[in-house]
Structure formats: C-alpha cells, structure tokens
Amino acid sequence: MRCILANEKYTGDVIFQKTYTDDSFNRHINDGFLDQYFMPNHHEAIVSHEDFDAVAALISQRATEKGIKRGSKKCQQRYAFSGKIICGECGNTFRRRIHTSKYGKYVAWCCNTHLNDTRKCPMLFLRDDDLKIAFTTVLNKLIYSHKLVLKPYVAALKNNSGDESLVRIQHLERLLEQNTEQRETLTKLMAQGYIDQVLYNSETNALLAQANNYRADIDVINATMTGDSSKVFEAERLLHFAERGSLLDEYNEELFERFVDHIHVYSRQEVGFVMKCGLTFKEMI
Known part of the structure; x- marks a missing residue:
C-alpha cells in the first residue's frame, strides 16, 4: 500500500496508466514503456498540495542523506523487523547482521548504539530465529486465550469510543474478505475448465x-481516526484473527506486520511485542 502523502490521488489529481498489462496478461509498472496522462482536480481532495509537496521533499531529503536512490536494491532490501526492534537500554533501533559460529552462519539483530560504542549500551544481539519463535508463541497464546485477554479489552475500548469510522472500516474489511473469496472461486472455475484464461x-x-x-x-479512514478509535479497530482485527485462527507451526511475517507496532527489548532473555491495538505481550527468549 502506498502512503497517503505519497499518492497524488489524495490531492484530487490522478495519473492514468501507472501500470500496464502485456500480451500475456501480466501486470507491470509503467516506467516509460507507455505514455501516462495527468488530470488535475479529478475528484475532491483529501490532502493539500502543500502537504503533499512538503512530504515528497522530506522523503527525497532523507533518501539523499542515506544514499538511497529510487528503485535501488538498498531501498528494496527491507525486512519486517527493520526499524521495529527498540533497545530497552538506550532507545536506539537494532540492525540486521550476519553472524558466524562454529555451527554456521545465522541472522542476528544488534543495537546500533552498542555496535558503535559498547560503553554506551551493554545490550547484546538477539538471534532472528529466536524473535520469530517468540512472536509465534505470543500469537498462539492469544489464539488459545483470546476470550480471557482480547474480548474484555475490545469491550473496554468500545465503551470509550463511538467513532462511526469503525463501522465503515469493518464494512470494507468484510468486502475485502468477499473479494478474496471471489478470486478463489475464479481460480477454481478456471482449474476445472469452466472459464478460459482470458476471462479469468x-x-x-x-x-x-x-x-x-x-x-x-x-488507509484514508485510518489517517483521520483518533487514537482510541484506531486502537479499537486494531484490537478487533486481532481478536477476529485469534477467533478464527488455528495454532501456528511457524513464523508468519505478514501477521507480524499486520499486528505489531514494534518490539521492545528488555534484555537478551525477554522482549515485549507492542501491538498496534495498544497491548504489550512479554515473551521469554
């Protein structure tokens, strides 16, 4: 998903033909292969052009400071944990590194302050696979005990929030589920020969x-929601998953990005998963 302040549609303008479909019906980003068409004031604006331009300038400035070029491998090589692991000792973020032991290489996350000067932060590294196991354990605990943990929390939040935006988001979430089911049905119909490739x-x-x-x-509704309303939405989404989900056998990156705001590292033995809904779940490493 694109950030609201990086998509011209929210300013009321629109650029047509950002993508195109080739003869084999594969979708591609239009990097000059075809002409694009710009139409100003196409619809009602949500974001002013001044805010949009200011954010674009800020993004460009930060990319220049970090030596990142648009479309470069450096820009694309980002991990779910990047920028989301916070050191409990110094407050800095953790950096991904490859470590080597007598048993082979493994991925680790290290506090940036500690890497620069061990005297300023004593926090040692955490293994990537340990963090993934811890997160999987947290979700499994929530699936098992959602009636005791999440349902009362959602009820308490709802008592303090009556935002109509939540109703609209819930409706859109249901439409997304129906959309997914329709695409799955199309796939089954094509596999069984009831429809051809072109129609599919x-x-x-x-x-x-x-x-x-x-x-x-x-995205638009979320951007205008108050903090409490946003927490209600995130808590309901987590509860909805826990109610329908079965226990996980392995780490799921999509679920981490969906539910977790960041990881707070208390020590090498204990971390806290700070959820977008406002709850924090501690787990031992």
Whole structure:
C-alpha cells in the first residue's frame, strides 16, 4: 500500500496508466514503456498540495542523506523487523547482521548504539530465529486465550469510543474478505475448465483493482481516526484473527506486520511485542 502523502490521488489529481498489462496478461509498472496522462482536480481532495509537496521533499531529503536512490536494491532490501526492534537500554533501533559460529552462519539483530560504542549500551544481539519463535508463541497464546485477554479489552475500548469510522472500516474489511473469496472461486472455475484464461485474467484484474480501492479507503479512514478509535479497530482485527485462527507451526511475517507496532527489548532473555491495538505481550527468549 502506498502512503497517503505519497499518492497524488489524495490531492484530487490522478495519473492514468501507472501500470500496464502485456500480451500475456501480466501486470507491470509503467516506467516509460507507455505514455501516462495527468488530470488535475479529478475528484475532491483529501490532502493539500502543500502537504503533499512538503512530504515528497522530506522523503527525497532523507533518501539523499542515506544514499538511497529510487528503485535501488538498498531501498528494496527491507525486512519486517527493520526499524521495529527498540533497545530497552538506550532507545536506539537494532540492525540486521550476519553472524558466524562454529555451527554456521545465522541472522542476528544488534543495537546500533552498542555496535558503535559498547560503553554506551551493554545490550547484546538477539538471534532472528529466536524473535520469530517468540512472536509465534505470543500469537498462539492469544489464539488459545483470546476470550480471557482480547474480548474484555475490545469491550473496554468500545465503551470509550463511538467513532462511526469503525463501522465503515469493518464494512470494507468484510468486502475485502468477499473479494478474496471471489478470486478463489475464479481460480477454481478456471482449474476445472469452466472459464478460459482470458476471462479469468480480466475478472481477476478487476477484483484486484477493487481490493486496492478498498485498502486505499481504509488507509484514508485510518489517517483521520483518533487514537482510541484506531486502537479499537486494531484490537478487533486481532481478536477476529485469534477467533478464527488455528495454532501456528511457524513464523508468519505478514501477521507480524499486520499486528505489531514494534518490539521492545528488555534484555537478551525477554522482549515485549507492542501491538498496534495498544497491548504489550512479554515473551521469554
């Protein structure tokens, strides 16, 4: 999903043909292969052009400071934990590194302050696989005990929030689920020979575009929601997952990005997963 302040549609303008479909019905980003068309004042604006331009300048400035070029490998090589592991000793973030032991190489996360000067921060590294196991354990505990933990929390939040935005988001989430089911049905129909490839691609592309619109609408609503309303939405989403989910056998990156705001490192033996809904779940390493 694109950030609201990096998408011209929220200023009321629109650029047509950002992507295109080739003869094999594969979707591509249009990097000059076809002409693009700009239409100002296409619809009502949500973000002012001044804010949009200011954010674009800030993004460009930060990229220049970090030596990142648009589309470069450095820009694309980002991990789910990047920028989300916070040191409990100094407050700095952790950096991903490859460590080597007599048993082979492994991924580790290290406090940036400690790496620069061990005297300023004593926090030692954490193994990537240990963090993933800890997160999986947290989710499994929530799946098992959601009635005792999440349901009372959601009820308490709702008593303090009556924002109509939540109703709209819940409706859009249901539409997204229906959209996914429709795409799965199309796949089954094509596999069974009831529809041809051309019709399948056409209908699937239409559903994907519709799903993107739903997600964009959710982004807009989230951006205007108050803190309490946003917590209600995130708590309900986590509860919805826990109610329907089965115990996890392995780490799921998509679930981490969906539910976790950041990881607070208390020590090498204990971390806290600070959820977007406002709850923090401590887990031993």
